[in-house]
Each structure stands twice: as structure tokens, then as C-alpha cells.
Amino acid sequence: MANxxxxxxxxxxxxxTMFKPGNPHRWAPGVxxxxxxxxxxxxxxxEAFNEAxxxxxxxxxxxxxxxxxxxxxxxxxxxxxxxxxxxQSQSMHLVHEVxxxxxxxSRLTDEQLHQLDALLEQAGTQxxxxxxxxxxxxxx
Numbered sequence: 001m002a003n004x005x006x007x008x009x010x011x012x013x014x015x016x017t018m019f020k021p022g023n024p025h026r027w028a029p030g031v032x033x034x035x036x037x038x039x040x041x042x043x044x045x046x047e048a049f050n051e052a053x054x055x056x057x058x059x060x061x062x063x064x065x066x067x068x069x070x071x072x073x074x075x076x077x078x079x080x081x082x083x084x085x086x087x088q089s090q091s092m093h094l095v096h097e098v099x100x101x102x103x104x105x106s107r108l109t110d111e112q113l114h115q116l117d118a119l120l121e122q123a124g125t126q127x128x129x130x131x132x133x134x135x136x137x138x139x140x
Contacts, residue, residue, distance in 0.1 A: 069077035105113065
């Protein structure tokens, strides 16, 4: 049993101690992977780079480069042009349903509608006429 501290194939680190409290390499609770955030040098570089992009060329030059890339059959350039000339419309299909517990007469056959008409007539109500089984019969 010599050298049990060595790494074992298929096992990363020492699983017995790597996540236990007291391990100096363990992340402290509430600490992110980059507690210092972006460095000042990175932020300065990005600002200078964006400024150079804006001032170094014109929109016409950028458009010319995009067209050249699209003519060279670069998929990203073709996609960018398509998005500019034919933007995808944002649309939603809303369905408003009202459940008013009304009877759906369209599910009844003509024979069933005639039977219902006869029953309502016997009960003393006057149903409205239904033309050839279409529409809803209502009572007055």
C-alpha cells in the first residue's frame, strides 16, 4: 500500500479532501471565479479598440467589406445581410378562450337537434330555429 497519495486513473484530485472545509484551494461560499472582476487593462483595451473601430473606417467601408464577404459565400456575412434586408418579425399567436359553460350545439347531429327541439317544445320553451344543423339553438 505504498503511495496512496498518487492520482488514480479516472479520478481528478483527491476527492476525499478537495471539497472539505479547511482545504486552502476550496472556493469560499459566495465567491465567484473572478472576484476582482475585469482588469483595468482589459477595460482600457476594449474602450480603445472600440474607439479605433469607430474612427478608423466609415459605414460605407464596413458595408463594402460585408458585401465582399457575402460574395465570397461566407455564411455569417450572408446571414447578416439577410437579417438587415429581411428582419425576422416578432409575432405571437394569442388564443383567447372563454369558458362560459354554454352548450356547443355544433357537436350534435341533425337528429339530436330535432330531439332536443322536441324536448324543449314539450317543456314549454320556444327554441330558435336552426338552419340545417348550423349555428347554435338558443332558448327564449
